[in-house]
Amino acid sequence: MQNNNNPIQIEVPEVVVQRLPIYVRVLSQLLESNVEVISSHQLGELLQMTPAQIRKDLSYFGRFGKQGRGYNIQFLLDELRQILGIDRAWKACLVGLGRLGRAIINYPGFSPEGFEIVAAFDNDVSQYDSRLGTISVQAMEEIARTVKAKNISIGIVAVPSNQAQSVIDTLVENGITGILNYAPIAPFAPANVVMRNIDPVLSLQSMTFYMKENEEIN
Amino acid sequence: MQNNNNPIQIEVPEVVVQRLPIYVRVLSQLLESNVEVISSHQLGELLQMTPAQIRKDLSYFGRFGKQGRGYNIQFLLDELRQILGIDRAWKACLVGLGRLGRAIINYPGFSPEGFEIVAAFDNDVSQYDSRLGTISVQAMEEIARTVKAKNISIGIVAVPSNQAQSVIDTLVENGITGILNYAPIAPFAPANVVMRNIDPVLSLQSMTFYMKENEEIN
DNA sequence: ATTCTCTGTTAAATGTTTGTTAAATTGCCG
DNA sequence: CGGCAATTTAACAAACATTTAACAGAGAAT
Structure with a gap:
């Protein structure tokens, strides 16, 4: 799809990019329900995916979680929105x-x-x-x-x-x-x-x- | 997605199944234009895919092509429709x-x-x-x-x-x-x-x- | 402190696409 | 009409991509 000749940055698979909006949606809902933190395991349960896949997907873009705790939803949401470019109109x-x-x-x-x-x-x-x-x-x-x-x-x-x-x-x-x-x-x-x-x-x-x-x- | 415990039949990848309707659509259009036969190469050109992928996809379901000639569109269409279950209402x-x-x-x-x-x-x-x-x-x-x-x-x-x-x-x-x-x-x-x-x-x-x-x- | 939890990462397993080759078919030319 | 070159599939093998599993290490909880 897109060429990326930059040898430093690893190419993110398109399937992964397509899953990010799904994460955004679920995380938004969780935030509305006043949940503040979620683990890859819980998120996987919710989305019927393996926790490993969620962690792997997110790790393409940075280190958003805290060991022993999970992901801060508000923080992860902000990051994902920026990554997707949906932090603006x-x-x-x-x-x-x-x-x-x-x-x-x-x-x-x-x-x-x-x-x-x-x-x-x-x-x-x-x-x-x-x-x-x-x-x-x-x-x-x-x-x-x-x-x-x-x-x-x-x-x-x-x-x-x-x-x-x-x-x-x-x-x-x-x-x-x-x-x-x-x-x-x-x-x-x-x-x-x-x-x-x-x-x-x-x-x-x-x-x-x-x-x-x-x-x-x- | 679907369990298939039958050891004889090979599991068809879901991506392949999702491409079949695209083949059906293009083949229908070709048939309307009175084209009777098409090679995987020509079809690939039309759909922006490699000929190898088209042949591989089709070969999951049978041998529909003729060497040296290509695929008979009417025949392939009938087969694909039956495979997809869209040969009925x-x-x-x-x-x-x-x-x-x-x-x-x-x-x-x-x-x-x-x-x-x-x-x-x-x-x-x-x-x-x-x-x-x-x-x-x-x-x-x-x-x-x-x-x-x-x-x-x-x-x-x-x-x-x-x-x-x-x-x-x-x-x-x-x-x-x-x-x-x-x-x-x-x-x-x-x-x-x-x-x-x-x-x-x-x-x-x-x-x-x-x-x-x-x-x-x- | 020690135990438990959970991430990020690496490695292995699985899945998918592409390249290659043998065999089948066609069409042409002598 | 027979042989030969050109085409093109089907199948196998190789390359590539994605997913899952495993684990070390960081953080939290007790």
Whole structure:
């Protein structure tokens, strides 16, 4: 994925990076429940993982625990958030205001985590006001201008499959470096762009493989 | 994930299973474009994978290719669909008819792939008709009865986080063996239940790790 | 002080991907 | 029509990556 020619710093496996947000979430919940310290063993129980894996994962980034005691949750949380880069806000734009796009724009889970959708684009804008709450709604042609003007770094793609790749290309051309793609395609992007796909159908299709096996056993 | 004590059959890695639906999708597209045969090399190009990996993946399940020629797309597709268990229809129910739930129910991507939402449940059903198209809309209390009556095997969870685990428990109690969970939690389920989580925030949070690095380079 | 707990680290085990080679198939050329 | 070169899989082996286990040492508790 990313090249790291620095011989000092060890490359962190991508799987590990993908687990960090899960730690962040659980630790946040624990903190809300006024738990202050947790051991890798307890955390493993909670997340159904081995304590060894948790300790190994964290050790890629530093020494956050205290022997004989465990991890201070507040401290670990702060560190993890900084490591992930979620200790600050990120500006995103949404492309596509169909049913899916509108659900995304109304999804209340993004902004508490610092992901703010500041602009939305669609082919047919006539049906909308020029602002949806604090979000400006514009024609596709405005992507270039707005992304640069507002210094947006994340693009959320919710257009039909046949338009998705060209939308992605446009976003990338205009400096977007992270794309959350909801279109059911295998998208291309340059290596310096981080792509994440949300595709429930693929999830279901790999799910049935195991369900089928269950049925055969019964 | 699944126990397989059969000493003859080799355990297929889960990563491999998760790639199969991607193959299915690309192969379907190729078939629509009237391509009949494809080599692992060409497929690898298309999917940005090594040909070796594609061949290895497929070889877990059988010998589908012809040396000197490649894979017959129609044949491979039929085989893969059978392997994944997507050569037949699966009945699903949706729990939660908030904005997210309504977007899911209207998502046109499920039924062409054989996943049919046949029932939907919500705490407050008063706002809906008893049917939404062909889908029966019922109170949560009806989950048990309806899941059994309609022989539903997949549950799609789109309720608020604080209700998600108890909904999952209910679904599992009533014989659901596959759960597609949209709630941002780390859900528990017995080992014989297949769980897939759709969580855009986690995706974004692991994305920023790499975007942050990019910025530091610039 | 001594015992118990729990991390960070190293080593071993396990899992996954890639490279290589033999064998099968195709298409071409004489 | 037969042989030869080009292709491409399937299988095996090697390289690489990730997870788990084990343990020394630091800290806490008694």
